[in-house]
Amino acid sequence: xxxxxxxxxxxxxxxASFSAVLILSGTAGAEDEGPASSKGxxxxxxAPAGVEFTxxxxxxxxxxxxxxKTAITATVKNEGTKDSGKTRLLVVGFDGLVVKNVEGCxxxxxxxxxxxSNSGFACPLDRLAAGESKSFAVDATYDLGKTGKICxxxxxxxxxxxxxxxxxxxxxxxNPSPDAPATPLLLGTDxxxxxxxxxxxxxxxxxxxxxxxxxxxxxxxxxxxxxLWWSQRRRPAVREG
Numbered sequence: 739x740x741x742x743x744x745x746x747x748x749x750x751x752x753x754a755s756f757s758a759v760l761i762l763s764g765t766a767g768a769e770d771e772g773p774a775s776s777k778g779x780x781x782x783x784x785a786p787a788g789v790e791f792t793x794x795x796x797x798x799x800x801x802x803x804x805x806x807k808t809a810i811t812a813t814v815k816n817e818g819t820k821d822s823g824k825t826r827l828l829v830v831g832f833d834g835l836v837v838k839n840v841e842g843c844x845x846x847x848x849x850x851x852x853x854x855s856n857s858g859f860a861c862p863l864d865r866l867a868a869g870e871s872k873s874f875a876v877d878a879t880y881d882l883g884k885t886g887k888i889c890x891x892x893x894x895x896x897x898x899x900x901x902x903x904x905x906x907x908x909x910x911x912x913n914p915s916p917d918a919p920a921t922p923l924l925l926g927t928d929x930x931x932x933x934x935x936x937x938x939x940x941x942x943x944x945x946x947x948x949x950x951x952x953x954x955x956x957x958x959x960x961x962x963x964x965x966l967w968w969s970q971r972r973r974p975a976v977r978e979g
């Protein structure tokens with residue numbers, strides 16, 4: 739990728755497995771993940787005949803409130819009838835969600851990241867047979883004081899076409915739990931950071947009612963910025979799972 743405004747990112751990807759280190763303290767474990775979903779996914783460029791890509795993210799993740807660490811499983815699947823050929827999966831973080839590592843994959847250089855993103859890894863898939871899927875363990879952090887998004891594009895091996903792109907889709911909660919060991923976040927939910935401390939009186943009346951509108955406006959603005967790197971393409975079809 740030659741520019742931060744280019745719609746695709748280059749890099750390699752290999753299958754990885756998550757080790758038992760995920761269950762150590764300080765990291766929210768993969769066992770917290772809910773059913774996988776293709777929510778926020780869309781077709782961008784037409785795939786070869788007989789090839790149909792989709793990606794899946796967990797419906798739920800859990801963020802350790804002390805370390806801000808979280809574990810995410812990213813899955814790519816060929817739902818078509820023919821071999822995919824050489825392709826690659828990208829894992830890109832936005833806003834409060836920072837991708838720290840995807841085991842066996844290469845970090846995308848800062849100058850090559852999509853505009854609005856803060857981190858990313860690219861990993862090669864030499865081939866994906868019809869009906870086959872591969873999952874990858876993503877090590878990330880999430881600043882619960884911000885919104886956070888992740889994006890999974892599936893591209894040709896040379897990065898010139900993007901067949902499928904999930905996101906940037908948010909993880910978040912409308913019910914923060916700063917005093918708990920961990921905070922569960924749901925896929926497709928804009929994060930609402932924890933409100934005033936316990937010593938402050940709760941807000942009531944019209945002023946309180948205006949808060950959700952302000953939060954919604956801020957999340958829409960953030961989503962608009964994050965989506966700039968693919969929005970110039972043709973309007974894609976939307977799939978939810």
